[in-house]
Amino acid sequence: MLFDTQEQAIETSISDSNKSSNHVENSSNSIKVVKRSGRLADLDISKIRNVVNWACTDKDVNAIALEAGLKTRIRYGISTREIQDNLINCALEMCNIDEPDWRYVAGRLSMWSLWKEILVSRGYNYGDYAKTVQSFVEAGKYDDRILVYSQAELETANGWINPDWDLDYDYAGTVLLTSRYLLPDELPQEAFLTCALLLASEEAPENRLHYAKKFYEAIASRRISLATPILANLRVPNGSLTSCFIISMEDNLESIYREITNTARISKNGGGVGVNVSRIRATGSAVMGKKNASGGVIPWIKLLNDTAIAVNQGGRRAGAVTVGLDIWHLDVPEFLEMQTENGDQRRKAYDVFPQLVITDEFMRRVKNKQSWTLVDPLEVREKLGYDLPLMWGEEFEKAYQDIEANLDTVIKLYKQVNARELFKHIMRSQVETGMPYLWFKDTVNKANPNKHDGYIPQGNLCQESYSNVTSGQYAHCCNLVSLNLANLEQQELEEVCTLAVRILDNTIDITNPPFTDAKNHNNRYRTIGVGAMGLADWLAKRELRYNNLQEISNLFEDMGFYCTQASMKLAQERGAFDAYEGSDWSKGLLIGSRPVEWYKANAYSPERWQILADDIQKYGIRNSHITAIAPNTSSSLVQGCTASILPVYSRFFYDKWAKGTVPIAPPYINDKVWFYQENKNLDQTMVVKTTGVIQQWIDTGISMELLFNLNEGVYYPSEPERALKAKDIFDTLIMAWEEGCKAVYYVRIVQKDNFKDECTACAN
Template sequence: MLLDTQENINSGYSYQTNHSHNKEAKNAGQIEVIKRSGTSAPLDVTKIRKVVDWACNGKEVNSIALESGLKTRLRHGITTREIQDNLINCALELCDLDQPDWRYVAGRLHIWSLWKETLVHRGYNYGNYAQTVQSFVEQGKYDERILTYSTTELEEAGSWINADWDLDYDYAGAVLLTSRYLLPQELPQEAFLTCALLLAMVESPDSRLYYARKFYEAIASRRISLATPILANLRIPNGSLTSCFIVSIDDNLESIFREITNTARISKNGGGVGVNVSRIRATGSSVMGKKNASGGVIPWIKLLNDTAIAVNQGGRRAGAVTVGLDIWHLDVPEFLEMQTENGDQRRKAYDVFPQLVIADEFMRRVENKQEWTLVDPFEVQNELGIDLAPLWGVEFEKAYSIIEANLETKIKLYKKVNARELFKEIMRAQVETGMPYLAFKDAINKANPNKHDGYIPGVNLCTESFSNVTPNKYAHCCNLVSLNLANLEDSDIESVCTLAVRILDNTIDITIPPFEDAKNHNDRYRTIGVGAMGLADWLAKRELRYNNLSEISDLFENIGYHCTQASMLLSKERGAYPAFEGSDWSKGLLIGSKPVTWFEENASQPIRWQKLAIDIQKYGIRNSHITAIAPNTSSSLVQGCTASVLPVYSRFFYDKWAKGTVPIAPPYVQDKYWFYQENKTLHQDQVVSAIATIQQWIDTGISMELLFNLNQGVYFADEPERSLKAKDIFDTLMMSWEKGCKAVYYVRIVQRDSFKEECTACAN
């Protein structure tokens, strides 16, 4: 057990003394401390020692080292806050690969400071949750819907708070939690509990406290991680909870400016948005009958770019917009150049994130070094009556062959390129900038359960969430949580998956989408995304590696099954999503629109899948899309685990923050470090194989970053002079398509001759 926390908080570092005593102390040469209340008192070193011992308790560190480091920094007139900051800095300076636990000591000291500040401002810490709620509602901090609960219910909920969970954070997690997610004078467990109560308020009156407690315990113990918009915005009035949006633009001014406005609304509320511009006519196309009048997609992308800058998420950060363009569009070459320094600066867009939406036919031509034809969608529509944008698979291939058969006769505006050379240009841009993202359109749409009701034009900002989008009607939107695999045992999977699906389904009913098309989509498809983080931790704890594909498959089969079953059970309780009839789900197809026979051949427990298919046909399913694995780079720091399902960059590194560098170390590095496969030296073919294995059980997408180390001998132990070549990167990207991955997120490069022990690969 830790030393008594409340005693430390109430006492601080100094005696309670009067001013005359302080004056005498100063004259006697004693060091005076300025307390948070503004009063002063002589320094009491024993109380510093007590706080240090409390912070170091249970960790593999020597508390004397922290004490001795602090003594050189004490001076007359020092504030208690400065003492606290000095202790934290000392702990961070002591942290290294051999003593990573110092980051937990720094985290506890940061939380201690938060507790002390809260005590000064509020007069109490934990212990009166109902009063805190009432006060925060009156101040406009909390959404008044929390008062759906009576004072008696709030008092009961307050009794669930476990303050010890505040002490589980390392420094990076503690700082991110307090700076990004907590409101002024709010404590962590109050934030988690309030979120849980609000998430449960749509439950029946006799069960909402039951579910609120389940939600709270799963969130506060870091088994379920709420996505940033939910954790940051759920408690505040009119907060937007949705993480992911996709809109699609038609080829007319009304649609263009409508979706730019919707993009601004999304950005204002802190969401990320994908904007598909494939329908917009190409450069040199005709406008109002005038030939060669169109400026193509780039000017409109530039407007989206400037919108992202202007509507900057309430001043927190610039808006986040990914712009998608199909690989057949005539403007693809300029699209690839729009973030380079050379060329006309009026046709540059440096603040959007480009994505290319790629057809299987293009990839086959890349493979075979064949020609590829870039065309203008407006001319194709006018001359041949073909709307290319919604087509994929066989339908696209048929339409494309018709287009190529009519070059020069009906299609005048086109350009022939070598498919492989174009792919090399894509790779060159990725090596230089990390982008464009790649969205494999056929794989995405083959797995779409709602083919009867539309198509998926591209991917969201982080490439993991997508569903049907119809211009001026439906805009994809999705709420996310992640399972923290580092903190889960195999026996926990079923219950935690069930809670996660229920949390997200409830979120749909309490969120207020920022525009009508998003609300229409929410109502029709009820799209959610249960993801995962901490796979590297899960593997290390079991002494497994990323090439243990069978064990990885079994884990995600369980996650996929239990999440899908949970949505079916919710449908039985609450009803199916409105577009269910005619969907692949309704036809007995399961995850990825695969037939039951696939599960009979590939699942470790096929009988349960057979029954699930029958149950879904009988009872429906509540959510059209259920699982999606986000990058969760920042939230994984709060969760104390590795990000997403990717290997950790390094066993120990310093992340660069605004206030300096912060030590980052995976939590199981001490006991299982030899099983930690560092991404900076792991061949990315293993990553692609693992992601492809996981993708079989995830019905939406996975944010797959690829990290290529160009230094000599990294991947080739027998050839120390050999380094990675462009052909190796090409083969890995081709492999990601061939194995059925749905998208490639960032491509990261560790540069030759600049190898450093620091993270250069963090998204978000």
């Protein structure tokens, strides 16, 4: 194994012996290096050569070039740590689209440094996992729930560790893994194994090791990616594992401040939260009988904004809050201006992420250039009895028409605008800031299997996860993993989907929700989100492109089926989610709350869907929502694949990090380069169509980003002076709604056309 060579290199590099017959040419042993112990020793180039050759093994690079590049940087008194850093920098500098494998060499050298530091720090590397567990528990680093396993079981688990998997990371992946996820003195495979053991701790004692091994192998071989809260927090005492939350404010002080406190609790534990404010009365509404006294939603949003800054996840980063407002709310125009520089700064909120909750009726009026009425929810509720935020579909449309029929006579506080002009205002904000997100309320709620038990008010922070929310009772919360399609073969998909569902269902019982409403939601709905990343790699590997919609549909049909089937089988074993009776699942409806007949007409393998529907009606289903595709922007770098289902931004580019510029490239760039379609040049209608096809098989949502290149000739090679127009962006956003996409996440804009040497300027 490569690891054996590395162990020998480490042993050689920390040996007290300085004997070597191969010193730097013409040095006469005059160059001294500073060891980590602080003492001077003769430089031995053979040790460096061994490490260089090891790092370059099975990669398409010239090891001699790396060694030669290092020699110009060696000086008297250089430390061994500096030598290692210089090797890494040399490898990074040689990395380009023609020799992309240097990023893996830099990753191995960075991992080698980690191995060596831990060897020096604690006296051993891999090989004594039970000892690591015991010392970490005693030091308060590991949750003592790991001690449910005996010494003998931990020693058995030690035998599963495969250190060679540490060598699969490129430099970006290694840096993110070590800086963001590993604990002090912890090795990568120890982190993955501990997560796997804890995830399996909910299994029956006789099955724990069986599932722990399967979980470990899927996680460590990068076929399943744990969401950041799980990978970062599962091992530590009292860690919260939930990625996504949604809460809703009622129109009273008690509810508002309760949900602000809940936002703080979520932020403290590193979760992202969506806060719906649509029920709060509008600016100019009455307060305690006094007309024109309300300041509207903006002051409360500002409090959420400041809470996100103040409760900064233990100093790691500001909290992440998306605030949702229904498109009919009277405060929508000011909501769209709350992040601009002009105006009253006391009514600005620059650190939240705005989203608009869009109804089908509004989109139809946008298309038809009709008027749209903005109203105050309090006045509508008090005078006409309609609680608009809770309504969607035909019920909303009938109520809205009645409201418009009573303007001036009953409803006094309103404003009428042109729907298309309002949509253009939204687009201008998206071009400038990337937001607001657009969340299609009717599309989502039609597909909600729990209509019998409530409604979904808005999307989560990344627009892929949502379920019923009841203020003061149920707060949406969801745990996430993603399948790494770059590393999966077709024959593995069923097993990996089954493992992913089991991992997340176990996570529900392991996690510590930060407040009662979240715990209640977990118990009632057991919402999970199995996602996917690396679709661009999956396509390139098979020499397919984003217009191969049938192949993409078949892939996600399989994923949707296997995940749903796995949840049904868990229900056989553990019981259905509490709100199952009366749900669309219980009525024989499947993903998207569609009847079996739809699957018989649209699935490539229709027979199995009828069997699945029958089984769900017989046994129930364990999780009310099962699949959701997150953006995975950072975790995909750790996984060594492209993010989510999106095309790769660029086939090769350098990203600017705190540690300098870091090369980014997809895994199959060497031999499949031309099958990677670059998103910066790709017509975004293709992204929308692809997302729409995938959404058919995903029961929650997809974080769909759109990237519009404003440079001339990009989309129209035959017309070099033609650039994208506002109408083109407008048509694409309308298409997203028409194609059944549930949300539009960020809208990003490319403003420069120098991709070789400069970072492209994108909104956000």
